Amino acid sequence: MSEAITHAHDAHGHADHHGPDKGFKRWLFTTNHKDIGTLYLTFSLIMLFIGGAMALLIRIELYEPGKVLLDPEYFNQMTTMHGLIMVFGVIMPAMAGLANWMIPMMIGAPDMALPRLNNWSFWLLPFAFSMLLSTMIMSGPAPDFGWTFYAPLSTTYGPKSTDFFIFSIHMMGASSILASLNIVVTIFNMRAPGMTWMKMPLFVWSWLVTAFLLLAVMPVLAGCVTMMLMDRHFHTSFFNAAGGGDPLLFQHVFWFFGHPEVYILILPGFGVISEIIPTFARKKLFGYRFMVYATALIAIVGFVVWMHHMFTTGAPYVAQLYFMYATMLVAVPTGIKVFNWLGTLFKGSITFETPMLFALGFLIMFTLGGFSGLMLSLVPADYQYRDSYFVVAHFHYVLVSGSLFTIIAAVYFWLPKWTGHMYNERLGQLHFWLSVIGMNVTFLPMHFLGLAGMPRRIPDYALQFTDFNQICTIGAFIFGFAQLIFLYIILRSCFGKKQDHVSNQVWEGAHGLEWTLPSPVPYHTFETIPHVS
Amino acid sequence: MKKGSCMRHLISQLLLSVSICIVAIPTLATPGINMPYGVTPVSREIYLLHMAGFWVCCFIGAIVFGVLIYSLIKFRKSKGAKAAHFHEHLGLEIVWTTIPFLILVALAVPATIVLKHIHNTDESALTIKVTGYQWKWKYEYLDQDIHFFSNLATPLEQINNLAPKNKWFLLEVDHPLVVPVNTKIKLLITADDVIHAWWVPELGIKQDAIPGFINENWIYVTEPGTYRGQCGELCGVYHGFMPIVVEAVSQEDFAQWTTEQRPSSVVNQSKKEASLSTEDLLKLGKAGYERSCIMCHQSNGEGLPPSFPPLKKSRVATGPLDSNIAFVLSGVPGTAMQAFGEQLNDQTLAAIITYTRQAWGNDRLNRIHKNPIVVQPNDVAAVRQSKK
Numbered sequence: 057m058s059e060a061i062t063h064a065h066d067a068h069g070h071a072d073h074h075g076p077d078k079g080f081k082r083w084l085f086t087t088n089h090k091d092i093g094t095l096y097l098t099f100s101l102i103m104l105f106i107g108g109a110m111a112l113l114i115r116i117e118l119y120e121p122g123k124v125l126l127d128p129e130y131f132n133q134m135t136t137m138h139g140l141i142m143v144f145g146v147i148m149p150a151m152a153g154l155a156n157w158m159i160p161m162m163i164g165a166p167d168m169a170l171p172r173l174n175n176w177s178f179w180l181l182p183f184a185f186s187m188l189l190s191t192m193i194m195s196g197p198a199p200d201f202g203w204t205f206y207a208p209l210s211t212t213y214g215p216k217s218t219d220f221f222i223f224s225i226h227m228m229g230a231s232s233i234l235a236s237l238n239i240v241v242t243i244f245n246m247r248a249p250g251m252t253w254m255k256m257p258l259f260v261w262s263w264l265v266t267a268f269l270l271l272a273v274m275p276v277l278a279g280c281v282t283m284m285l286m287d288r289h290f291h292t293s294f295f296n297a298a299g300g301g302d303p304l305l306f307q308h309v310f311w312f313f314g315h316p317e318v319y320i321l322i323l324p325g326f327g328v329i330s331e332i333i334p335t336f337a338r339k340k341l342f343g344y345r346f347m348v349y350a351t352a353l354i355a356i357v358g359f360v361v362w363m364h365h366m367f368t369t370g371a372p373y374v375a376q377l378y379f380m381y382a383t384m385l386v387a388v389p390t391g392i393k394v395f396n397w398l399g400t401l402f403k404g405s406i407t408f409e410t411p412m413l414f415a416l417g418f419l420i421m422f423t424l425g426g427f428s429g430l431m432l433s434l435v436p437a438d439y440q441y442r443d444s445y446f447v448v449a450h451f452h453y454v455l456v457s458g459s460l461f462t463i464i465a466a467v468y469f470w471l472p473k474w475t476g477h478m479y480n481e482r483l484g485q486l487h488f489w490l491s492v493i494g495m496n497v498t499f500l501p502m503h504f505l506g507l508a509g510m511p512r513r514i515p516d517y518a519l520q521f522t523d524f525n526q527i528c529t530i531g532a533f534i535f536g537f538a539q540l541i542f543l544y545i546i547l548r549s550c551f552g553k554k555q556d557h558v559s560n561q562v563w564e565g566a567h568g569l570e571w572t573l574p575s576p577v578p579y580h581t582f583e584t585i586p587h588v589s
Numbered sequence: 590m591k592k593g594s595c596m597r598h599l600i601s602q603l604l605l606s607v608s609i610c611i612v613a614i615p616t617l618a619t620p621g622i623n624m625p626y627g628v629t630p631v632s633r634e635i636y637l638l639h640m641a642g643f644w645v646c647c648f649i650g651a652i653v654f655g656v657l658i659y660s661l662i663k664f665r666k667s668k669g670a671k672a673a674h675f676h677e678h679l680g681l682e683i684v685w686t687t688i689p690f691l692i693l694v695a696l697a698v699p700a701t702i703v704l705k706h707i708h709n710t711d712e713s714a715l716t717i718k719v720t721g722y723q724w725k726w727k728y729e730y731l732d733q734d735i736h737f738f739s740n741l742a743t744p745l746e747q748i749n750n751l752a753p754k755n756k757w758f759l760l761e762v763d764h765p766l767v768v769p770v771n772t773k774i775k776l777l778i779t780a781d782d783v784i785h786a787w788w789v790p791e792l793g794i795k796q797d798a799i800p801g802f803i804n805e806n807w808i809y810v811t812e813p814g815t816y817r818g819q820c821g822e823l824c825g826v827y828h829g830f831m832p833i834v835v836e837a838v839s840q841e842d843f844a845q846w847t848t849e850q851r852p853s854s855v856v857n858q859s860k861k862e863a864s865l866s867t868e869d870l871l872k873l874g875k876a877g878y879e880r881s882c883i884m885c886h887q888s889n890g891e892g893l894p895p896s897f898p899p900l901k902k903s904r905v906a907t908g909p910l911d912s913n914i915a916f917v918l919s920g921v922p923g924t925a926m927q928a929f930g931e932q933l934n935d936q937t938l939a940a941i942i943t944y945t946r947q948a949w950g951n952d953r954l955n956r957i958h959k960n961p962i963v964v965q966p967n968d969v970a971a972v973r974q975s976k977k
Binding site for chain 1: 621625645656670676681685690703704707754759778786788802819826
């Protein structure tokens with residue numbers, strides 16, 4: 057890498073920054089971490105609106121009992137696609153985009169360690185998702201077995217398009233593995249002198265842990281879908297009971313990937329919050345060391361709790377007990393995180409700019425999602441909650457007001473640094489309040505629906521569930537509308553008239569290497585390696 | 590001083606009213622907003638555990654959000670708050686690691702006890718095998734030699750908004766599971782095709798039905814009544830349309846019900862093999878079609894291709910009769926087309942096949958190809974015999 061930099065300098069013979077290529081080629085061939093970060097974030101934003109439109113279709117169908125708009129088969133395709141797109145197409149690429157943009161700037165590196173690999177890991181994604189989405193226009197149903205694609209519904213009984221789904225999962229997996237490999241190598245090798253492990257910003261720490269999680273579990277997912285492919289076409293019986301296989305094996309393999317996956321979706325967000333709260337509380341992060349330990353502990357425990365997704369499958373008593381206790385333990389390090397954020401806020405000097413609002417919204421609503429998670433860990437109660445709308449409410453509280461809110465907070469937080477323009481604060485606040493209201497109106501009533509006995513993934517429901525479903529649908533449209541404001545704010549600060557100028561530090565309380573760089577950040581940064589004291 | 594006490598009074602009033610509201614919410618509005626208390630010992634234990642978990646969360650939430658809101662109000666820069674410089678405290682870290690841990694232990698104890706109770710299926714007086722099929726349930730009373738299928742009873746017109754909806758829209762079946770009260774009933778739960786889950790909230794039971802596995806669970810209903818549930822695991826297109834209805838009756842009524850059921854439950858009775866008139870066959874066939882076939886093949890016979898092929902002008906329904914009967918008897922493995930030979934008796938099958946060979950213009954095609962359009966129970970019995 058250092059050779060490449062020297063070479064660039066020699067070729068130009070002077071110190072100023074050479075700019076990017078022009079037009080389409082810039083984006084297709086780029087090896088610049090900022091460009092690739094932008095690509096990831098743009099891709100994720102597009103996917104957010106596609107997946108969101110699907111969510112709205114689902115909510116329209118559920119507005120009242122009886123068929124409203126979609127037939128049941130199309131409804132199942134929508135729930136499946138919505139889940140896959142939001143998990144693999146929105147949250148993961150957005151986190152990867154933030155990592156690409158911020159990790160080199162935070163550790164004082166000129167770029168990612170493996171820039172060409174970086175290009176490839178992004179460009180796999182549009183192809184993977186084009187393939188997945190193309191199943192919607194094929195003859196025959198698109199994947200319609202839920203994002204968890206349980207066998208044998210997805211193997212023996214899966215539609216023909218399942219093979220496209222399998223291939224696109226393979227591509228997404230390859231993309232994630234390569235990206236996380238790059239992140240691990242970058243963090244290990246490219247930290248500026250003086251940037252010791254325990255001086256690393258928490259966002260970098262969180263991503264380091266996340267990258268290891270990805271490296272460990274994405275191959276498991278790949279193995280899982282490969283076994284599906286074998287069952288479908290090569291006469292194996294991994295998951296087929298009639299051939300001596302085991303449908304439960306599928307769930308074990310899937311959730312061995314799937315549970316660490318939920319920490320993959322949230323840990324980088326924890327990192328973002330740990331940057332934002334100290335900035336706007338104007339106070340150093342409380343208990344830095346314990347935050348690092350807690351992150352690692354969550355990741356480790358995350359590997360050994362997968363069967364709590366399978367409590368109703370008829371597991372033996374002792375197995376259920378172990379997985380219940382282990383799952384409850386996750387609450388301890390998560391609690392440490394929340395308490396340390398509180399400790400940071402306590403006796404701070406707090407202001408409420410949009411990133412801070414989203415961070416606080418995260419703090420409150422993620423904790424609520426954590427509470428329902430704690431209730432779900434109690435196996436007997438889980439018998440009633442499992443596969444009901446209570447679970448739907450739980451995971452939307454931790455993924456929408458959890459992961460998605462942290463991503464939005466991060467965008468507001470770093471957008472002025474990326475573009476050199478402050479976003480419109482008034483619109484940002486409007487976006488926040490509409491999002492919070494829409495989110496709670498949508499997902500809070502789902503707890504009640506689930507407790508009253510409404511199963512998830514049904515296109516039509518009994519009359520007693522009507523009222524709450526209508527409230528949910530209204531909330532979903534408020535939330536959807538709020539994200540259009542978000543889009544407008546982003547577009548305006550990227551392409552709008554340049555009138556304001558933001559300082560290097562941007563926020564009064566901001567600390568860290570990235571805030572020593574000019575805003576907007578030049579195309580190449582830290583060509584002279586900084587020293588961290 | 591006076592102002593302070595007034596303030597304190599106000600705060601205590603506020604806290605009191607808020608806590609009354611919180612207590613009142615789950616108790617006042619239990620149906621439709623909270624988990625049902627239920628009618629089995631297990632459902633009640635689960636309810637109490639659920640409420641214990643809920644209150645623990647409320648307690649922790651009150652502390653966490655209390656500190657948060659206090660900080661957000663008190664330490665605002667606009668109110669002139671200056672940031673302190675502390676950023677570590679080992680004691681605090683130990684405290685907020687230990688206390689949550691102890692709370693969790695306190696919650697784990699009752700959960701462990703209830704779970705042990707759930708797993709104890711010993712000393713049951715009655716055993717019922719529950720089998721999930723793509724979009725219906727089969728109940729077998731293993732000791733009484735009774736077995737039947739339980740299908741959704743809500744007509745398609747109501748689902749398509751062409752008729753006013755029943756009170757128990759999508760929660761009604763043609764043959765409910767009938768169980769005696771105050772009897773420990775062991776359920777053996779499995780599936781024939783994909784994974785389903787047998788869930789009745791008021792009985793406190795949800796158990797996955799997995800092909801190739803037999804899961805055990807049990808119910809002990811203490812109050813007579815009708816209890817409704819649904820399939821709890823995505824099982825294909827009509828996952829939302831396979832409800833469960835359990836009727837709990839007194840032990841005497843149950844004994845009477847079993848004697849009534851036994852003779853009629855035997856598939857292929859000799860007296861039903863008598864030939865029927867075409868009109869009767871068509872009438873019976875239409876009713877049978879609407880119960881067993883309509884969800885996939887639709888009332889106009891056009892199906893929902895490509896998942897559910899049409900019967901109108903299909904090669905099967907307008908082809909040779911014997912292969913048509915064999916097709917319906919054995920189904921198509923790996924698709925929603927089940928082996929109806931196991932599910933329906935010869936008379937019903939003959940009627941449905943007659944109906945499908947005549948409806949939607951199929952009779953005209955069959956006449957052109959000189960294929961029979963009337964099927965008698967004996968024809969079905971003959972094909973059934975030849976397949977053996």
